[in-house]
Amino acid sequence: MTGTASVPSPLEEALPLVRTTLESASQLLVCLDFDGTLAPIVAEPDAATPTPANQSAVASLASEASVTTAIVSGRALTDVRERIDGPTIYAGNHGLELERNESVAVHPIARKRATTIDHVCSTLETVLEPIPNARIENKRLTGTVHVRAVPDAARPAIARLTQSVVDRIGGDALTVSDGKRILEIGPSVPWGKGNAVELIESTCPPATVPIYIGDDVTDESAFQAVEPDGIGIRVGDEQPSQASYRVDSPADVAALLEWLGSAGLSILEDDATPSQSGAREPVTPRKR
Numbered sequence: 576m577t578g579t580a581s582v583p584s585p586l587e588e589a590l591p592l593v594r595t596t597l598e599s600a601s602q603l604l605v606c607l608d609f610d611g612t613l614a615p616i617v618a619e620p621d622a623a624t625p626t627p628a629n630q631s632a633v634a635s636l637a638s639e640a641s642v643t644t645a646i647v648s649g650r651a652l653t654d655v656r657e658r659i660d661g662p663t664i665y666a667g668n669h670g671l672e673l674e675r676n677e678s679v680a681v682h683p684i685a686r687k688r689a690t691t692i693d694h695v696c697s698t699l700e701t702v703l704e705p706i707p708n709a710r711i712e713n714k715r716l717t718g719t720v721h722v723r724a725v726p727d728a729a730r731p732a733i734a735r736l737t738q739s740v741v742d743r744i745g746g747d748a749l750t751v752s753d754g755k756r757i758l759e760i761g762p763s764v765p766w767g768k769g770n771a772v773e774l775i776e777s778t779c780p781p782a783t784v785p786i787y788i789g790d791d792v793t794d795e796s797a798f799q800a801v802e803p804d805g806i807g808i809r810v811g812d813e814q815p816s817q818a819s820y821r822v823d824s825p826a827d828v829a830a831l832l833e834w835l836g837s838a839g840l841s842i843l844e845d846d847a848t849p850s851q852s853g854a855r856e857p858v859t860p861r862k863r
């Protein structure tokens with residue numbers, strides 16, 4: 576990651592700046608991470624679902640002519656696509672696969688290394704089998720080792736064993752990185768969510784303001800891709816980030832998306848301010 580990370584400002588304190596950014600645009604590109612952003616984090620990865628408010632707000636934004644919506648997820652594209660409806664664009668495996676206009680582009684090196692990822696995942700199934708609750712998610716282009724339900728004392732052993740299997744089978748062709756209670760195994764290519772967002776943005780009409788909302792380390796490159804001209808919003812507590820703004824939770828994300836679909840669009844369309852249009856603020860100001 577390049578650039579300086581600092582603690583993002585609470586979004587409700589920065590609304591005048593957000594309004595100013597929207598005033599200079601005629602279209603929105605809204606890129607959304609999935610887990611921890613649209614869907615609350617849960618112990619079982621297969622059980623993750625967007626909140627009803629987020630599902631409805633995304634569908635509503637996706638139906639607007641002046642908005643392009645994209646899901647940009649670490650999950651496999653086929654997986655995340657089944658979990659949230661509406662957007663016209665889906666990026667899976669941290670941007671290594673991108674579906675637009677009903678066709679899917681896959682990073683060529685990632686495609687070549689899928690067999691090695693598969694071999695690593697099946698080997699880890701055996702190697703990590705004795706560790707209670709270790710779970711392997713084989714996403715074809717990348718693999719995830721889940722440690723959320725693993726006893727704390729066993730996590731260092733998982734990290735060591737995973738690295739050793741990846742080194743032995745993948746050598747320099749694969750890397751291991753961290754996420755939220757996960758180890759991500761992927762091809763060592765200089766391509767991530769930020770590159771996918773830049774690619775999506777490059778096909779949007781001029782005067783499109785890009786917005787990216789995410790909660791995890793792989794979202795940082797996407798915040799960098801949209802800032803400073805666009806709006807990066809981190810979901811979570813007061814951690815340093817490349818995003819300028821933050822909200823607390825997926826519930827706040829829904830409120831923000833609803834605001835963008837009402838007041839936000841009216842700023843784009845007719846320069847009406849949210850107070851003139853009577854729309855609610857995206858995040859209820861907190862008492863401090």
Ligand SMILES: O=P(O)(O)OC[C@H]1O[C@H](O[C@H]2O[C@H](CO)[C@@H](O)[C@H](O)[C@H]2O)[C@H](O)[C@@H](O)[C@@H]1O
Binds near residue numbers: 608650754
């Ligand atoms: O980029 P994202 O869409 O946020 O995907 C990142 C990873 O999300 C999933 O794991 C995370 O969510 C799980 C369900 O809430 C949770 O159990 C896990 O601890 C989190 O790390 C997903 O399973 C991974 O494949 C994604 O890479």
